[in-house]
Every structure is written in C-alpha cells, then in structure tokens.
Amino acid sequence: MENLKIASVQFENRSGDKSYNLDLIKKLTAEAAEQGADVVAFHECSITGYTFARNLSREDMLELAELISDGPSVNALTAIAKKYKMTILAGLFEKDIAGNLFKAYICVDETGLIAKHRKLHPFINPHLSPGTAYTVFEIKGWKCGVLICYDNNIIENVRATTLLGAQVIFMPHVTMCTPSTRPGAGFVDAKLWENKQENATLLREEFDGLKGRSWLMKWLPARAYDNAIYAVFSNPIGMDDDQLKNGCAMIIDPYGDIMAECRSLDNEICVAELTADKLVKAGGYRYIKARKPALYRDILGKEHVSEQKVVWLDK
Numbered sequence: 001m002e003n004l005k006i007a008s009v010q011f012e013n014r015s016g017d018k019s020y021n022l023d024l025i026k027k028l029t030a031e032a033a034e035q036g037a038d039v040v041a042f043h044e045c046s047i048t049g050y051t052f053a054r055n056l057s058r059e060d061m062l063e064l065a066e067l068i069s070d071g072p073s074v075n076a077l078t079a080i081a082k083k084y085k086m087t088i089l090a091g092l093f094e095k096d097i098a099g100n101l102f103k104a105y106i107c108v109d110e111t112g113l114i115a116k117h118r119k120l121h122p123f124i125n126p127h128l129s130p131g132t133a134y135t136v137f138e139i140k141g142w143k144c145g146v147l148i149c150y151d152n153n154i155i156e157n158v159r160a161t162t163l164l165g166a167q168v169i170f171m172p173h174v175t176m177c178t179p180s181t182r183p184g185a186g187f188v189d190a191k192l193w194e195n196k197q198e199n200a201t202l203l204r205e206e207f208d209g210l211k212g213r214s215w216l217m218k219w220l221p222a223r224a225y226d227n228a229i230y231a232v233f234s235n236p237i238g239m240d241d242d243q244l245k246n247g248c249a250m251i252i253d254p255y256g257d258i259m260a261e262c263r264s265l266d267n268e269i270c271v272a273e274l275t276a277d278k279l280v281k282a283g284g285y286r287y288i289k290a291r292k293p294a295l296y297r298d299i300l301g302k303e304h305v306s307e308q309k310v311v312w313l314d315k
Contacts, residue, residue: 005036007035041089051241052241081109091105120148123310123313142274186211187244189206193244233250
C-alpha cells in the first residue's frame with residue numbers, strides 16, 4: 001500500500017445549520033488539501049449539529065434528517081470532494097423511506113458515496129434506532145472502519161472491526177466536558193468561551209484536565225495499541241448547543257502514540273502520514289495472532305441484554 005495522508009478536524013458547528021456547517025467543511029477540506037492530505041475526517045453530526053437534538057420531537061428529527069443515498073448533504077460533500085480531489089468523512093442524522101431514524105457517518109469521494117455507518121449505540125434522541133452492522137470499506141488500498149463516539153467505549157466493537165480487516169478506524173465524536181461518575185468529570189463553564197482569548201489559559205487547563213483530554217488519554221491510545229490500528233479521532237471545539245467542547249482532534253498510530261493533534265482554541269486540522277509497516281511491527285499485531293478464541297468464544301457470545309446509561313443525559 002502507498003502511504004496515506006489523513007487530516008482530522010476540530011471545528012465549532014452550528015446547531016441545525018447545515019449550510020453554515022457545510023461551508024466550514026468546504027473551507028477546512030481546502031486547507032487539508034493544501035497540506036497534501038488524501039482524506040479529511042470531521043466529527044459526529046458535523047453537518048447537522050448534535051447535542052441540540054436531545055430536545056427534538058420525532059417530527060423535528062424527520063425534518064432534520066436526510067435520505068443518505070442521494071440526499072443534499074451527500075451531494076454537497078461529493079461536490080467538495082470533486083473540487084479538491086479528496087475523500088471526506090462527516091456525520092449527520094439519517095432517515096430511511098420507512099421513517100426510521102439513525103445517527104450516520106458517511107464517506108464520499110469524487111464518485112459519490114462509498115460507505116455509511118449507522119451508530120450502534122445512539123442515545124441523544126429517543127427516536128433514533130441503533131445500527132446493526134460493522135462497517136469496513138477501502139480508501140486508496142487501505143481497509144477502513146468507522147465507530148461513532150459511544151461505539152468505541154465498547155471494546156468488542158473495536159476488536160470486531162479490526163478482525164473484519166480494518167487497518168484505520170475513524171472515530172468521530174462529540175465527547176468530553178460532561179458530568180460522569182468518574183472522578184474529575186463535569187461541564188466546562190460556557191461563559192469562558194465568550195472571551196476565549198482572555199480565558200485561554202483557564203480553558204486549556206479545563207480542556208486538558210480530567211474533564212477532557214486526560215480522560216481521553218486513559219483509553220483512546222489503548223484502542224489503537226491493542227488492535228494495531230490507526231485511530232482517527234475527531235471532535236468539535238467550542239459550543240455545541242449549550243455544551244462547551246474541547247476539540248483535541250488527533251491521529252494515533254498502532255503503537256498508541258499521537259502522530260498529530262489539534263491544540264488551538266480555533267477551528268483547526270491536524271495531518272499525519274500513515275505507513276503500512278507499523279501495522280505489522282506494532283505489538284497488537286502479534287497479540288491478535290496469539291489469540292485463542294476457543295477459550296472465550298462461548299463467554300463473549302453469551303446472551304446479554306444491552307443496558308446503556310448516559311449520566312449527563314439522564315440528569
């Protein structure tokens with residue numbers, strides 16, 4: 001395989017304003033192209049906005065959501081991909097012809113839609129249905145997968161996507177800076193964002209502490225390391241509805257090391273060049289080879305009722 005240059009993005013989206021968000025996606029795709037990237041990845045629901053959907057009715061959701069195969073956002077992203085000769089990944093709410101609603105993340109290139117993943121563990125709106133399948137597809141000879149936000153918290157999802165052949169897993173999020181039972185978690189005061197330059201030092205402390213990046217570093221590098229995959233993490237910066245998010249878009253290699261990361265308080269991209277040698281040199285590659293499924297096949301496959309709790313949403 002030839003080396004692959006990927007850009008991961010943080011940007012401040014507007015709730016429900018697809019036109020504004022797509023304009024920003026176009027601008028940031030142009031920046032990624034100027035830096036030589038082949039692929040650019042945006043965050044969960046980057047086209048539609050995310051957190052505001054917790055208050056939407058089913059009718060509101062159906063109006064916001066789109067048919068994916070030939071919807072306006074797919075067409076808009078395809079036009080951007082053609083203009084800049086890029087592969088683009090972005091998220092939005094999806095509806096099907098039967099009126100079912102999903103959280104979707106799509107990949108388009110100059111030819112149009114090449115992949116779609118439906119979030120396996122949605123929660124932001126009660127009218128969303130979960131996806132029922134893993135997603136593996138190809139970009140320029142590289143096997144890629146997608147897991148959206150909470151999907152990555154269940155470690156079996158990452159391992160299963162890897163075992164299906166994924167070498168790169170795109171992990172679009174809207175996460176961090178929300179209350180939880182874990183020590184140090186909580187919201188970051190949105191008033192700090194009103195004058196972010198004056199409050200830059202305090203914002204960085206909050207964003208990098210246990211409310212944000214320090215929590216992320218407890219588990220995200222391990223997903224890449226254990227599975228010997230490249231993890232492409234994207235996340236918004238700034239206000240998403242009434243919640244302040246901390247960005248930290250990054251690309252992690254199969255050794256669990258950060259190759260590139262967004263560190264500003266602005267819309268930003270980070271770019272890393274992926275090489276095939278790390279996929280087999282990393283320890284996770286050997287550990288996967290050493291597995292003994294006979295020991296745990298029946299344990300992992302045992303009947304289980306999925307129970308998903310989101311502390312900040314319940315409150």
